[in-house]
Amino acid sequence: ETGVTQSPTHLIKTRGQQVTLRCSSQSGHNTVSWYQQALGQGPQFIFQYYREEENGRGNFPPRFSGLQFPNYSSELNVNALELDDSALYLCASKQGLNTGELFFGEGSRLTVL
Amino acid sequence: SQQGEEDPQALSIQEGENATMNCSYKTSINNLQWYRQNSGRGLVHLILIRSNEREKHSGRLRVTLDTSKKSSSLLITASRAADTASYFCATDARNSGGSNYKLTFGKGTLLTVNP
Numbered sequence: 744e745t746g747v748t749q750s751p752t753h754l755i756k757t758r759g760q761q762v763t764l765r766c767s768s769q770s771g772h773n774t775v776s777w778y779q780q781a782l783g784q785g786p787q788f789i790f791q792y793y794r795e796e797e798n799g800r801g802n803f804p805p806r807f808s809g810l811q812f813p814n815y816s817s818e819l820n821v822n823a824l825e826l827d828d829s830a831l832y833l834c835a836s837k838q839g840l841n842t843g844e845l846f847f848g849e850g851s852r853l854t855v856l
Numbered sequence: 857s858q859q860g861e862e863d864p865q866a867l868s869i870q871e872g873e874n875a876t877m878n879c880s881y882k883t884s885i886n887n888l889q890w891y892r893q894n895s896g897r898g899l900v901h902l903i904l905i906r907s908n909e910r911e912k913h914s915g916r917l918r919v920t921l922d923t924s925k926k927s928s929s930l931l932i933t934a935s936r937a938a939d940t941a942s943y944f945c946a947t948d949a950r951n952s953g954g955s956n957y958k959l960t961f962g963k964g965t966l967l968t969v970n971p
Contacts, residue, residue, distance in 0.1 A: 747898075776958065778961075783963075785963045786944075786961045791958060801958065833898060842887055843887075844904060845889075845959060850897070850898055
């Protein structure tokens with residue numbers, strides 16, 4: 744167990760809907776990053792938040808947005824869902840910006856119908 | 857885009873045998889990490905090797921890094937059925953400001969250890 748918790752664990756949405764996924768970082772960690780993992784693929788970096796500000800972004804459209812709160816928990820929001828958004832969404836936390844080990848949650852499995 | 861590419865894509869061995877997985881990457885790195893993922897679960901960090909290191913050990917794991925060939929290998933010795941999982945290599949990436957901010961993962965190797 745890493746201490747990173749994500750909710751919900753599973754959810755089903757239809758095309759065009761919006762979804763919010765939540766993540767609580769491990770105690771003492773102020774950096775949270777989000778990854779999308781399609782079936783059979785490796786995780787793809789979506790973005791990272793450090794001390795409540797977006798600190799880096801991968802190749803994802805603006806309908807993927809996020810927030811980080813003062814307690815360093817985070818949200819991932821996806822608008823106008825598409826079928827290809829079906830994936831496992833992983834949250835990971837660490838302390839600071841230096842490169843190093845990421846602590847992952849168990850993920851939120853999103854299915855878009 | 858995927859920075860690392862693991863080889864083989866799938867590997868099936870018997871308990872007690874050694875398992876070797878390889879990873880190739882394209883750009884300069886600060887470090888390379890290996891993660892493990894049980895089916896549909898979160899990733900678990902196994903080991904980190906810095907660009908100025910050539911070999912590192914952790915329990916039954918041995919990682920090598922060859923920066924001239926842009927490649928790494930993960931060796932699991934005396935494998936167990938519980939080692940069955942997907943294994944990913946991940947490389948860091950510096951943004952234009954020079955601070956490392958993301959890991960880039962390969963597609964992974966699915967290891968099956970048969971009892």
